[in-house]
Amino acid sequence: MSTPQNGRTVRVAAVRGDGIGPEVVDAALPVIAAAARLDGAGLEVTDLDWGGDRLLRTGTAMPDDALDVVRAHDAVLFGAVGHPKVDPDVSVWTLVLPLRKGLQLYANLRPVVGWEGIETPARDGAKVDFLVVRENTEGEYSGIGGRVHQGTPDEVATEVAVHSRRAIERIARVGFAQARERGQTLTLATKSNVARHGYGLWDEVVFGLGAAEFPDVALEKLYVDALATRMVARPESMGVVLCSNLFGDILSDLGAPFAGGLGMAPSANVAPGQDGPGFFEPVHGSAPDIAGQGIANPLAAVLSGAMLLRENGCPQGATALERAVGEAVRDGAARTRDLGGTATTAQAADAVADALPRPVAV
Ligand code: NAD
Ligand code: IPM
Numbered sequence: 001m002s003t004p005q006n007g008r009t010v011r012v013a014a015v016r017g018d019g020i021g022p023e024v025v026d027a028a029l030p031v032i033a034a035a036a037r038l039d040g041a042g043l044e045v046t047d048l049d050w051g052g053d054r055l056l057r058t059g060t061a062m063p064d065d066a067l068d069v070v071r072a073h074d075a076v077l078f079g080a081v082g083h084p085k086v087d088p089d090v091s092v093w094t095l096v097l098p099l100r101k102g103l104q105l106y107a108n109l110r111p112v113v114g115w116e117g118i119e120t121p122a123r124d125g126a127k128v129d130f131l132v133v134r135e136n137t138e139g140e141y142s143g144i145g146g147r148v149h150q151g152t153p154d155e156v157a158t159e160v161a162v163h164s165r166r167a168i169e170r171i172a173r174v175g176f177a178q179a180r181e182r183g184q185t186l187t188l189a190t191k192s193n194v195a196r197h198g199y200g201l202w203d204e205v206v207f208g209l210g211a212a213e214f215p216d217v218a219l220e221k222l223y224v225d226a227l228a229t230r231m232v233a234r235p236e237s238m239g240v241v242l243c244s245n246l247f248g249d250i251l252s253d254l255g256a257p258f259a260g261g262l263g264m265a266p267s268a269n270v271a272p273g274q275d276g277p278g279f280f281e282p283v284h285g286s287a288p289d290i291a292g293q294g295i296a297n298p299l300a301a302v303l304s305g306a307m308l309l310r311e312n313g314c315p316q317g318a319t320a321l322e323r324a325v326g327e328a329v330r331d332g333a334a335r336t337r338d339l340g341g342t343a344t345t346a347q348a349a350d351a352v353a354d355a356l357p358r359p360v361a362v
């Protein structure tokens with residue numbers, strides 16, 4: 001699928017993963033390539049068979065030099081992990097987390113946008129436009145912990161949440177910059193009333209940075225429990241939500257219905273200020289309940305592709321792709337079952353491709 005024009009090529013490592021991962025990535029790639037052409041760019045795709053099947057076949061979900069392999073690309077487009085024959089924690093800790101962490105992609109951006117014509121729980125759905133900025137390297141995902149006295153009544157497990165000043169500062173800068181660019185309030189979600197050490201540090205660092213470097217950006221703090229209520233009751237009032245790894249995981253799934261569901265929720269794992277590829281993936285998982293049926297919604301993957309294009313010098317393609325999604329869901333052609341339609345995965349992606357403007361001939 002290499003159609004470089006004007007000599008510009010975006011090198012994409014495609015990691016399809018498990019379940020509906022391959023289905024949505026296969027459907028999304030040609031649409032993303034078509035959109036890239038609007039910027040005179042071509043996609044050069046490397047297909048990587050990483051995931052549960054490879055793990056079962058060879059003993060590893062990805063090769064030892066996986067990080068070097070993906071670093072030879074401009075971006076990774078990822079499907080999902082979660083294989084019926086592999087323990088879920090093994091799936092997660094052998095592929096997606098090592099890639100996000102290994103590439104030091106410390107910022108996970110998860111936009112939630114209401115689409116015209118798509119019914120959601122929001123009163124004024126089309127006005128919803130918020131962004132979850134999730135710390136992506138530590139917190140509750142540190143991997144530190146253990147179990148003792150296993151299987152006995154005295155069994156104890158620990159799961160250590162790590163919060164470092166460095167990681168909070170760098171993600172806070174991303175949150176402030178996003179809030180400034182979008183003209184929205186930055187809402188810090190913590191739980192410092194209880195977890196006062198870790199989240200106390202979050203409060204201190206974020207408010208300190210705000211006063212010192214971003215005095216023009218409106219900043220508020222909500223405890224994450226109260227924030228969850230506000231997100232559901234008044235999603236139109238949310239701007240940029242800055243949070244730790246686990247809170248961001250939960251809040252982005254909580255917000256997804258306001259975009260039409262998990263099938264409409266894209267994400268970008270990026271590291272502003274750092275070289276190397278970003279990692280773009282739907283928020284959803286491998287959806288074992290619908291895998292293999294050709295009915296998964298590919299639009300979260302397509303919209304992740306739009307984020308990939310924007311991050312890789314294809315702003316026109318990115319915007320056109322988002323508009324095409326809007327048009328194709330409005331007129332119904334791109335609505336899969338989760339959006340109340342009957343389109344298959346392939347038909348939904350085709351409908352988006354049909355809604356793209358044609359590239360200007362040179
Ligand atoms: P899930 O996101 O896979 O599915 C939740 C529900 O949403 C299911 O009913 C599913 O059918 C539906 N859904 C998800 N994506 C959809 C789409 N594109 N179109 C239509 N419907 C869609 O979450 P889960 O069931 O909690 O997890 C399943 C597996 O996926 C687990 O192994 C989990 O660890 C893994 N997972 C992986 C990722 C990832 O790779 N980034 C994310 C979340 C979950
Ligand atoms: C997500 C997923 C992942 C996460 C898992 C699969 C590691 O739930 O991308 O939201 O918790 O980050």
Ligand code: MN
Pocket residue numbers: 249250253283
């Ligand atoms: Mn999640």
